[in-house]
Amino acid sequence: MEQSGIAPYAVQGVPQGITQEMTKSKTDIAPAGPNKREWHGTHHPWRFRSQAFRWKGEQISGINFLPLATEMRAWMLRRGQLSLMPPSAPPWNDGFTNPYSANGITLALIMSSVIIAFHEYATTATPGHDEIAAEIERLRLYNEVLLYSARFCEVAIKQLLYCTEIRESWYKRKALGELLELPCPECKRKSGQEPHRISLVGTLACPYHLCREFEHCAMDHMDLVNKLRNSQAAHSGIQALNVRGVDASKEQLLQDSDEALSGFVHMLSHFEDLEQQMLRDLVEKGEEINRLKRNGLSAKDCNFNLEPGKPFVFTPCAQGRDVE
Numbered sequence: 341m342e343q344s345g346i347a348p349y350a351v352q353g354v355p356q357g358i359t360q361e362m363t364k365s366k367t368d369i370a371p372a373g374p375n376k377r378e379w380h381g382t383h384h385p386w387r388f389r390s391q392a393f394r395w396k397g398e399q400i401s402g403i404n405f406l407p408l409a410t411e412m413r414a415w416m417l418r419r420g421q422l423s424l425m426p427p428s429a430p431p432w433n434d435g436f437t438n439p440y441s442a443n444g445i446t447l448a449l450i451m452s453s454v455i456i457a458f459h460e461y462a463t464t465a466t467p468g469h470d471e472i473a474a475e476i477e478r479l480r481l482y483n484e485v486l487l488y489s490a491r492f493c494e495v496a497i498k499q500l501l502y503c504t505e506i507r508e509s510w511y512k513r514k515a516l517g518e519l520l521e522l523p524c525p526e527c528k529r530k531s532g533q534e535p536h537r538i539s540l541v542g543t544l545a546c547p548y549h550l551c552r553e554f555e556h557c558a559m560d561h562m563d564l565v566n567k568l569r570n571s572q573a574a575h576s577g578i579q580a581l582n583v584r585g586v587d588a589s590k591e592q593l594l595q596d597s598d599e600a601l602s603g604f605v606h607m608l609s610h611f612e613d614l615e616q617q618m619l620r621d622l623v624e625k626g627e628e629i630n631r632l633k634r635n636g637l638s639a640k641d642c643n644f645n646l647e648p649g650k651p652f653v654f655t656p657c658a659q660g661r662d663v664e
């Protein structure tokens with residue numbers, strides 16, 4: 341089965357020498373050391389829903405998410421290109437129905453142009469820019485780096501959550517911080533007491549045994565990006581203008597953005613593991629389901645129990661239980 345019919349997109353490659361760190365692999369870069377935080381959000385069992393797949397009539401034709409983090413990381417490491425959204429198709433004829441996939445593709449492309457823009461501004465001469473203009477440009481570009489880093493994380497997480505039975509109302513309007521840890525929406529509704537905390541990101545990673553690396557690394561990076569975005573690039577807070585000369589402003593832009601993006605690209609390596617495991621898992625399950633259908637299983641018996649990370653076992657008598 342084809343995972344995704346993604347069209348190559350000839351976006352300009354990431355500039356040479358954008359950062360030394362970025363071109364290193366996950367094993368040889370020490371995480372940039374974001375402040376370690378204790379994560380208390382619990383992880384919960386979940387199942388895939390039928391929207392995890394794309395459908396052609398009764399048959400599964402593909403997976404209903406795109407490897408956003410995988411591609412973004414490949415592009416940042418100059419190993420691959422970013423994709424455009426495949427041509428649109430109706431949901432019954434192989435179309436994507438995951439709204440976060442299309443949003444994610446757009447955000448990834450914008451982020452790539454932000455990365456190119458900050459790097460170009462920081463490393464090329466701009467005659468005619470005085471030190472005030474350079475300082476304003478530094479803050480504008482650094483803000484965009486933070487903003488799109490956080491938005492990309494949000495959409496990449498929501499894209500995967502959409503494939504699960506976790507209710508969309510739990511994450512649809514949530515920003516990154518709450519995706520990392522939020523008060524349990526169930527308990528919040530039931531009692532007036534302080535609800536326990538759950539982690540939707542941890543919950544996604546859990547069945548693939550990726551909790552540890554998420555909680556000890558990837559989530560810390562996302563948390564840092566989120567805090568920087570919230571304090572400097574999303575609301576009323578922003579760094580002060582520090583007018584001191586064009587070159588100094590450019591140098592700081594390069595340093596700050598490199599630092600943020602080195603952590604980001606490392607975080608993506610964990611995200612890539614999750615995306616790839618989920619894709620493999622769904623491809624296996626999808627092939628198995630198609631085989632059952634080809635062998636005559638009727639639609640009414642297709643209430644599958646799609647447990648992530650576990651081999652798909654179909655036992656007709658155990659099926660038919662209610663799916664939330």
Ligand SMILES: [Zn+2]
Pocket residue numbers: 524525526527528535536
């Ligand atoms: Zn609860």
Ligand SMILES: [Zn+2]
Pocket residue numbers: 383542543545546547551
């Ligand atoms: Zn876990």
Ligand SMILES: [Zn+2]
Pocket residue numbers: 371553557558606610
């Ligand atoms: Zn790590």
